[in-house]
Amino acid sequence: MIEFFLIIFAPIIGGLIYGFERVLRARMQNRQGPPLLQPFYDMLKLIDKQAFILNPYHSILGIMHFFTLWVVVAFIILGENLLYAIFLHLLSSIFLILAGFSVKSIYSHIGANRELIAMIAYEPILIMLAVGFYMINGSFEIALIRENSSSIFSLILLFLAFLTLIPIKLKKSPFDATEAHQEIVGGVEVEFSGLFFEFIYMAKWLEYVFIYLLLMLFAGDSVLLGTVLFVGVFLLINLLDNSTARVRIDHLIKIVLSIGLSFGILNLIGLVYV
């Protein structure tokens, strides 16, 4: 039952995390910042806007991106197969990328291309992460991973690699070249507006839920460790976001991939011998 509610309210939980993040970031910069519920006020405002679209394909793919991501989150909450969830997440990203390609807009195209290239950086790490969990638990089942005790010490290097890909997925500095609002005005999102932008906006919240749910897997059955991980990583990511400059997309790939692959492979081999 609790799973059911979690799934239904997943976008709202994501919205709350996002709202809290904006408050926290403002405090880090010594300003007042928006209220906690600001993301929801934004949503209310967007509903009233007139609908502007470029072509139906673009809007439909944006909506599909949101729903697919919601399904991914649902699969993880229900404790399904981790590797499968990662591939389904790929499908949702592909919908967004196709949406970006479906219009003749230069920023949308650059954004979609960057989104696609950034995949090189995080996808292999996610797969290795799944394999790491598999080697410890003997299964990709998330329910089983949650029942077993924490594996963060055995997977410490993969955990570090995972940390490097969080900023990419959450569009945080230093790895936010895919969105880069100052140079490419938001990338893929640029052509969405009004009601249709709402789906993209909520998809961003779901992305938060997705990432933090994956993070919780490191805690295993320990609620305390889960809370500590969540709070710690949340602070760390926002601190980084506030204190670093954006990295170019090709550097992003090089940095994340070299860290991810070397740490990942060491960790997997270490699991055999240590």
Next chain:
Amino acid sequence: MIQSLLILSPILFSLLLLRINLIARNILSILFVVMLSSFSLFNFISLDSPVSILFPHYFHNIFILLDYLVLLFFLWSGVVKKHLLVTLLALLQIVLYSGILLLKPTLLSSDILVDNLSSIMYLIINIVGGIIIIYALEYIESEKLSRMKKNGFISLLFLFLGIMNFIVSSNNIEVFFLLFELTTLFSYLLIGYRKDELSIQNALQALWMNQLGGVAILIALFFSIMKYNTTYFDVLMANIDPTFLLPIVLLVIAAFVKGASIPFEKWLLGAMVAPTPVSAILHSATMVKIAPYLILKLSFVMSGFVSISITLIGTFVFFSASLLALSKDYFKEILGLSTIALLALMMALAAIGSEQAMNAALILMVFHAISKALLFLQVGILEKNFHLKYVSDIDGLINRSPLVTFFIIIGFASLTLPPFGAFVAKFMAIESIANEITKNPLYALVLVFIALGSVFLTLLYFKVLTKLFAKDVDYKQESLKISKYYTLPSFALLALLVIGIYVIFTMGLLSGAELIVPTVLVSLVPLLFATLTFKNAHRVKEYNCGEKEEIELAMFYFNISHRLQKLIYSVAIFGIIILLFGVLL
């Protein structure tokens, strides 16, 4: 015997086709393809235990005669075309083959052995191959050739199906060698079909590289007779001595050649000058599948060293071919390199030898054939209807032909994304490798190659869509009409993909929810495209920061440096040398 029908009937049918008119040819061909497909399906369903057939003695004499004819033809081609390598290799093959004929191995077995693996190969060859031939009926009509030559083209394709059916049922390595050489002959003839400078040059390249594979089989045959006293696959594998796997490794190298694995990939890429149905039928859907087939057959007897070496080489090729493809613009070349990559992956998985990995290889083989055939058919349509060959020219195809765009997207999506078969194979592959890492840490490296290679392929497939998917707001013209012969085969392949999802469901490889959910999501997209128009929403132009310049979209390329290419070759060649020497020591 349904198996002998599958082998013999295409050969007879191809003779019939030579002298009939267009309509009769088309109707008969379609009926015959339906018949072949039903035979292969019937065989697949009804086969309980392996079927074996023994040839009478004079059959072997016919095979020997044919073998000499083929080898002499190679020699003749080499001399006439003044190609030294072809000539020398043909001579070497003749000498080796004559030597082998002098040896008289005594352990005999049946010449034809049809097991489950062969049945699955029948399905691929006859159904996918058949669909491509139906497509070729229309395609070849738009070439400037005489009626005789056009019919000859179709009958060559049917003949080829017969030979493919034969090769996957053969249990005798000698016969296997003959058929291997025959497929080489066919690729030589079909690649050079247009008879221009480039075609002939590439045909010769395909010839000498495949001859290398033939030489490898002959040496394997020699050692098999000397050490194991047999020319039969099943006897060889039953009596195998783990300290002497040289014949097996040589057969694997022949598979590398046929599967156009790096460093032998040049011939397959050169084959792209051939008419598109040829590329589809020979070079992605059927012929190259001999490579993973052979390794699947042999993987039971591989030692740990041989198995891990092949897996490492295969996944390395998978990774590098996907990387190389990122720098290409010619559509067929992109597809060709992705075929090379996926074939190498199949071989790697087959060599692991665990049940799960082998199933993954099989599933990948089946669905790769369907998806690649679908993609190649679209390439042909693009060529014939739109005169496009380069990805960078396919600008805004969605405006002109939404259907072709849809097939291209489905073709690419079915190679990477859930719920399609190739995805299931990738999924199983990763799980089976995760199981192997605990036994041998080298598999961690295999995993990295697979993870990187598959993300490169995803990148490749969707970057190709960059330009063709960009819908023009102002575009008002009607979309182009495309002949039914072109679209119907594509719909048939699409149906196969969907049936495939159902088959995977019945096999219980993924849970119901795991298949149904993405199926619904993916099929919703075209459904919504067709129904939702958002009439009430205002149409706007793209945001362009106030610039008035005309926008030209472009696809990005990866610049693969010369040094990196050389490095890839050296590593691949080094891997094969290690494999060969490792097994000798």
